[in-house]
Structures are given as C-alpha cells and as structure tokens.
Amino acid sequence: MPELPEVETVARGLRDSLVGRTITGVTVGWPRTIGRLTVAEFAEGVAGQRVALIGRRGKYVVIGLYRGYLLVHLMMSGRLCVVPTDEPSDQHVHVLFDLDDGRQLRFRDVRKFGRIYLVADPSEITAGLGPEPLADDFTVEDFSRLLAGRRGRLKPLLLNQRFLAGLGNIYADEALFAARLHPMRKADSLTVDEQARLYEAIRTVLRQAIASRGTTLDDGGYTDASGQAGGYQDRIAVYGRGGKPCLRCKLPIERIVIGGRSAHFCPHCQVE
DNA sequence: AAAGCACCCTGTACGC
DNA sequence: TGCGTACAGGGTGCTT
Numbered sequence: 001m002p003e004l005p006e007v008e009t010v011a012r013g014l015r016d017s018l019v020g021r022t023i024t025g026v027t028v029g030w031p032r033t034i035g036r037l038t039v040a041e042f043a044e045g046v047a048g049q050r051v052a053l054i055g056r057r058g059k060y061v062v063i064g065l066y067r068g069y070l071l072v073h074l075m076m077s078g079r080l081c082v083v084p085t086d087e088p089s090d091q092h093v094h095v096l097f098d099l100d101d102g103r104q105l106r107f108r109d110v111r112k113f114g115r116i117y118l119v120a121d122p123s124e125i126t127a128g129l130g131p132e133p134l135a136d137d138f139t140v141e142d143f144s145r146l147l148a149g150r151r152g153r154l155k156p157l158l159l160n161q162r163f164l165a166g167l168g169n170i171y172a173d174e175a176l177f178a179a180r181l182h183p184m185r186k187a188d189s190l191t192v193d194e195q196a197r198l199y200e201a202i203r204t205v206l207r208q209a210i211a212s213r214g215t216t217l218d219d220g221g222y223t224d225a226s227g228q229a230g231g232y233q234d235r236i237a238v239y240g241r242g243g244k245p246c247l248r249c250k251l252p253i254e255r256i257v258i259g260g261r262s263a264h265f266c267p268h269c270q271v272e
Numbered sequence: 273a274a275a276g277c278a279c280c281c282t283g284t285a286c287g288c
Numbered sequence: 289t290g291c292g293t294a295c296a297g298g299g300t301g302c303t304t
Contacts, residue, residue, distance in 0.1 A: 032280085077282085109281095260275090
C-alpha cells in the first residue's frame with residue numbers, strides 16, 4: 001500500500017520523465033477515478049498543459065502544471081508509471097495521459113479506489129492534512145503539542161491524516177514497535193520520553209523506508225514509477241507478521257483489530 | 273473528540 | 289473443479 005515513503009519514491013521517479021513535458025491529451029476509462037470534475041472538464045483542463053513540477057503532500061502525488069495542479073491519491077492499489085505509448089495496456093489502467101515525447105503517464109488501479117483531482121490550488125484537497133512528519137521544521141515540541149488533549153488510542157491517531165500526514169497501516173505499526181509503544185495506549189498518557197521516542201521512531205522509520213524505496217509486500221501491490229519493487233519489506237518488524245517471532249524477544253507478534261483496522265505488535269516489547 | 277459503521281472495489285483465500 | 293462468501297485496505301461521511 002502506498003504510504004508516504006512509496007508516494008515519495010513514485011514522485012521522485014516521475015520527476016525526470018515528466019517535468020517539462022506537455023500533456024497533449026487524456027483518456028479516462030473509469031470516470032470515478034476523476035474527483036469532483038466530469039471527465040470532459042478534466043480532459044479540457046489538462047490537455048495542452050506543460051508539467052512544471054512534481055511534489056508530494058501526505059500521500060498525494062502533486063503534479064504542478066503551469067495552470068493548476070493534478071493531485072493523485074493512489075489509495076491501496078494505484079500506480080503511476082511513464083511508458084511508451086505503444087506498450088500494451090490492460091483492463092486495470094483507468095487513465096492515460098499522452099505526453100509530447102511519444103510516451104504516456106498511466107494510472108493503473110486494480111481496486112479503483114484511487115482518485116485524481118485537477119485543482120487550481122493543492123490546498124483545495126490538502127487543507128485538512130496534518131503536518132509533514134519529515135519536514136525540517138516539524139519538531140518534537142510540535143509533536144508533543146499535537147498529542148496533548150488527544151484521548152484516543154495511538155494507532156488510530158497515527159492513521160488519522162488530519163493528525164499527521166503520510167502514515168498508513170504499515171509504518172504506523174512499525175513506528176509503534178520501534179518506539180516500544182502499545183497501539184492501544186491513550187495518546188495523551190505518554191511521558192515526555194515516550195513522546196520523544198515516538199517522534200524519533202516515526203521519522204526514522206519513514207526515512208529508512210524512503211532510502212529502501214518503499215515496501216513491496218508479497219501481494220506485489222506497490223511498485224515505483226518505473227515498475228520496480230521496493231526493499232523495505234525485508235526490514236519489516238511487525239506488520240503482517242502475526243504469529244511470527246518478534247525480532248527482538250522471539251515471542252509471537254500479535255494481530256488485533258483497533259478501530260476496524262488491523263494492528264500488529266509485540267505484547268512483550270510494547271507494553272500497554 | 274472519539275468510536276463505530278457502511279461504502280467504495282476486486283483479487284485472493286477459504287469452505288463446501 | 290467450481291461455486292459462493294468473507295476479507296483486506298484508506299478515506300469519507302454518517303451516527304452515536
């Protein structure tokens with residue numbers, strides 16, 4: 001599943017192929033992929049536009065055009081790649097952007113939950129997102145302030161994009177393990193030391209996952225913009241490892257459901 | 273503020 | 289072998 005590190009890797013991979021290219025036309029095979037606009041409005045707004053920049057905000061890929069922005073949310077199974085136009089497509093490719101160099105930017109999404117928005121300003125979509133956990137100016141004091149008054153459990157809070165932007169199920173579980181904090185802990189019960197541990201764990205896990213070019217699980221869901229798998233799955237400590245031995249203490253990893261989502265943790269290393 | 277739920281969608285894993 | 293069904297996943301919107 002694309003989370004912050006995967007989206008960051010995709011964005012970096014798209015930069016060289018896309019910046020400076022002009023989108024000459026668009027084909028949409030699944031209209032619901034296009035957020036807010038009709039397919040006609042979307043196609044008209046995108047055609048003829050040159051790509052100015054590629055960025056990321058939370059789990060959104062941001063494609064800056066000279067007039068407006070494309071924001072792409074990959075959800076669980078969305079993929080973006082740039083390929084020669086004559087390369088065969090398949091039934092899961094829902095949007096094709098023709099480029100002026102004989103290639104196409106393609107959006108492929110088996111689950112069809114991904115969305116592509118065309119907006120005048122990214123804030124139309126990203127205004128409600130919490131801070132970027134890897135931003136230089138995001139400090140442990142900022143993180144402490146965010147936690148204050150939050151009476152919910154840690155795990156659902158870390159998944160809440162309005163709290164912090166970019167964590168998903170994998171990296172939330174990994175960060176909690178690295179911080180040795182139980183996913184059911186009440187967020188406002190953390191000591192200063194525990195807050196600092198969680199802050200560092202989130203940043204370290206995300207940085208290392210970016211360095212590994214993301215996580216590609218056995219289901220093969222995620223690949224980067226050139227179709228390559230990531231490498232962080234080899235460093236996963238708890239996610240998807242229910243029943244398997246903890247890498248730290250060898251006791252079995254537990255899998256529970258919190259807020260309707262699976263949570264994986266070590267009941268020995270992550271004490272409530 | 274927080275928790276629970278249905279919804280969106282389809283591949284996979286299961287039971288019979 | 290082939291069918292039906294449950295489930296996973298992130299985000300949104302609704303209700304409690």
